[in-house]
Amino acid sequence: QVQIVESGGGLVQPGGSLRVSCSTSGFRQGYYAIGWFRQVPGKELEGISCVATDGSTHYADSVKGRFTTSRDDDKSTVYLQMNSLKPEDSAVYYCAADFWSAERTKCPNYSGMKTRGKGTLVNVSS
Numbered sequence: 001q002v003q004i005v006e007s008g009g010g011l012v013q014p015g016g017s018l019r020v021s022c023s024t025s026g027f028r029q030g031y032y033a034i035g036w037f038r039q040v041p042g043k044e045l046e047g048i049s050c051v052a053t054d055g056s057t058h059y060a061d062s063v064k065g066r067f068t069t070s071r072d073d074d075k076s077t078v079y080l081q082m083n084s085l086k087p088e089d090s091a092v093y094y095c096a097a098d099f100w101s102a103e104r105t106k107c108p109n110y111s112g113m114k115t116r117g118k119g120t121l122v123n124v125s126s
Contacts, residue, residue, distance in 0.1 A: 033106055038092065094116045
């Protein structure tokens with residue numbers, strides 16, 4: 001059974017840092033690219049970061065230079081390190097994978113990544 005579980009969210013002050021994690025099970029993580037998404041209530045889901053099976057990464061302009069994603073396939077975990085956080089980064093953060101398309105190992109592939117966890121809430125506020 002495929003499971004994707006995000007953790008590590010919380011309250012952080014503007015300018016601060018936070019690392020969120022994505023733990024996977026039920027599939028061989030090393031065979032799939034993993035993407036990070038976020039969503040603010042009332043707004044569309046935004047793909048912000050992706051790490052491919054070869055370790056290459058992609059970042060949306062909104063987070064480039066501030067966020068870093070990495071993967072540890074031995075631990076079946078993907079990380080999103082978030083620095084210089086801003087109030088507009090407040091959202092529910094999700095990770096996701098694409099299990100079906102020919103692009104499932106590559107980044108960016110946000111539109112194909114339809115299997116995701118329940119998310120973890122990040123609140124950037126003073």
